[in-house]
Structure formats: C-alpha cells, structure tokens
Amino acid sequence: MANICHISSIEDGNIAVYSRLTEAQLRNELHPEQGLFIAESPKVIRVAMEVGYVPESILCEERHIEGDAKDIIGRLDGVTVYTGSRELLAKLTGYTLTRGVLAAMRRPSLPSVREVCEKAHRLCIIDAVCDSTNVGAIFRSAAALGMDGILLTRDACDPLNRRAVRVSMGTVFLVPWTWIDDIEEVHEYGFKTAAMALTDESISLDSPVLRDVNRIALIMGTEGDGLSKNVISSADYTVRIPMHHGVDSLNVAAASAVAFWELRKR
Numbered sequence: 001m002a003n004i005c006h007i008s009s010i011e012d013g014n015i016a017v018y019s020r021l022t023e024a025q026l027r028n029e030l031h032p033e034q035g036l037f038i039a040e041s042p043k044v045i046r047v048a049m050e051v052g053y054v055p056e057s058i059l060c061e062e063r064h065i066e067g068d069a070k071d072i073i074g075r076l077d078g079v080t081v082y083t084g085s086r087e088l089l090a091k092l093t094g095y096t097l098t099r100g101v102l103a104a105m106r107r108p109s110l111p112s113v114r115e116v117c118e119k120a121h122r123l124c125i126i127d128a129v130c131d132s133t134n135v136g137a138i139f140r141s142a143a144a145l146g147m148d149g150i151l152l153t154r155d156a157c158d159p160l161n162r163r164a165v166r167v168s169m170g171t172v173f174l175v176p177w178t179w180i181d182d183i184e185e186v187h188e189y190g191f192k193t194a195a196m197a198l199t200d201e202s203i204s205l206d207s208p209v210l211r212d213v214n215r216i217a218l219i220m221g222t223e224g225d226g227l228s229k230n231v232i233s234s235a236d237y238t239v240r241i242p243m244h245h246g247v248d249s250l251n252v253a254a255a256s257a258v259a260f261w262e263l264r265k266r
Helices: 013-019 023-027 042-050 070-074 086-093 113-117 132-144 162-167 183-189 229-234 252-262
Strands: 003-006 036-040 055-061 080-084 101-106 122-126 149-153 177-180 192-196 216-220 237-240
Touching: 013 036, 013 055, 013 080, 013 086, 013 101, 023 036, 036 042, 036 162, 042 070, 042 101, 055 070, 055 086, 080 086, 113 149, 113 177, 113 183, 122 132, 122 183, 122 252, 132 149, 132 162, 132 252, 149 183, 177 183, 183 192, 183 229, 192 229, 192 252, 216 252
Parallel strands: 003 080, 055 080, 122 149, 122 216, 149 177, 192 216, 192 237
Antiparallel strands: 036 101, 055 101
C-alpha cells in the first residue's frame, strides 16, 4: 500500500527531486546507478511500470489520488505519494503538471551499441539533436513505425529528460537505445548509413537502392545546422525527402517520421 503524504510548503526537503534538482543532477553522472528521471502524466507512468520501472516516489495533485492516478497508486507498495493542491504543486515544480502526476524513477542500465545493433535491421542515429521535444517525437515515431533501435551521440538531448519522456508518450521505454561515441561503429554490425541531408549527391528517399538495403541506419541531424560535413561524407548514402512548393526541409522530427515509414522493414 502506498503512503500518502500531504505537503504544505514548497520548501519540503523530501520533494527536492521534483523542485530543486536539475536534469544534470538527476542523472548523477558521478554515480549513474543512483540517477533518476521524472516521468510525467499517468499514461507515461503506466507505460514505464508495464515494462518494469518502479517509482521511487509520486507527486500527485490531491484530486487525482482518487482520479487519474488511482490505479497507479493502487499498484504501489511502500512508495510515498506526495500530494497537495494544483496551485502548490505548480509553484513547487515551476510548471503546471500534465494530468497532475509526476513519478521519480531510477534510471536504467543502458545496453551496449552491440546489443542494440545485433538483432536490428532499421536504426535511427540521433546526431546532436538537442531539443527535447524533437527527441521525444523521434522516439514516438520510431516506436510507431517499426524502428528497431536508436543510437544517440553524446551531444544529443537525453531521452530521459522530463519533456522528452512526455512528448514520446513513454516510447523511450519501449525502443532500445543507447549512446554512441563513433557513428562509424554501426558498420561493424553490417549497417549501411544514410545521412538525411541536402547535397548535390543526395538521392531521393524513395530510391529503390535504399529499400534493398538489409540493414540501414538513418542519421538525423541537429536543428538548424543539420549534419556536419564529416558525418555526411562518411555516410554510405546521402538522402533527401522530395518536396514541393520550394520547401527545402522539414523539422527533424517530421522528417524522421517520413523516413521511418518509407524505409520500414517490409
């Protein structure tokens, strides 16, 4: 049975994880096994729990204890549920809670690049995409459109950033992912790389050449600048999405969804 704890002040030290700790502090890079992340909204929390994550604590508006969060709380044993008014919790966190519920969860141990690649045929490599909304949206599209895994360069946004988790609708818990230090490493596992970029050598996304590739890793670049010249020149293919009305590009999240659909494993 969960322990319900009513809070009356934003200075309560027990809830620092929701109010005072930055994303970097939550990750706890010196002791990653103690790192936490915040899952926001009942739907996202349910997805996490269904694949084995257990909340360390819950922060919940009073009205949701017998409402949207009732089933979640009912599944918790010995976990503290901190609760208060909507106004108090918004002041505490600095934002209005989506559907009124947050959960602090332990960060998982990530697989190796080898483990993500070994059984995969379709990968996405997120290269330096630093907007949490875009990263979350890429994960959601990857899950929906059958990508087997995601690899992120170290300068990309953390997929377990609160906003990324929420935008992904919890799919960051469903798609295997890890960090990669050298994009070229995927070649060791039989992958061809396809850099999404506009160059004179770019081939169309619907080219039969791409569909016939057994193992392909799509490289999606950062907002604005796109992929570096080094990444593009090192890729096996450079790929563009055919467009109309003089539009030259799509937002990286939208482009990823188009590419995932076109190059899905048939």
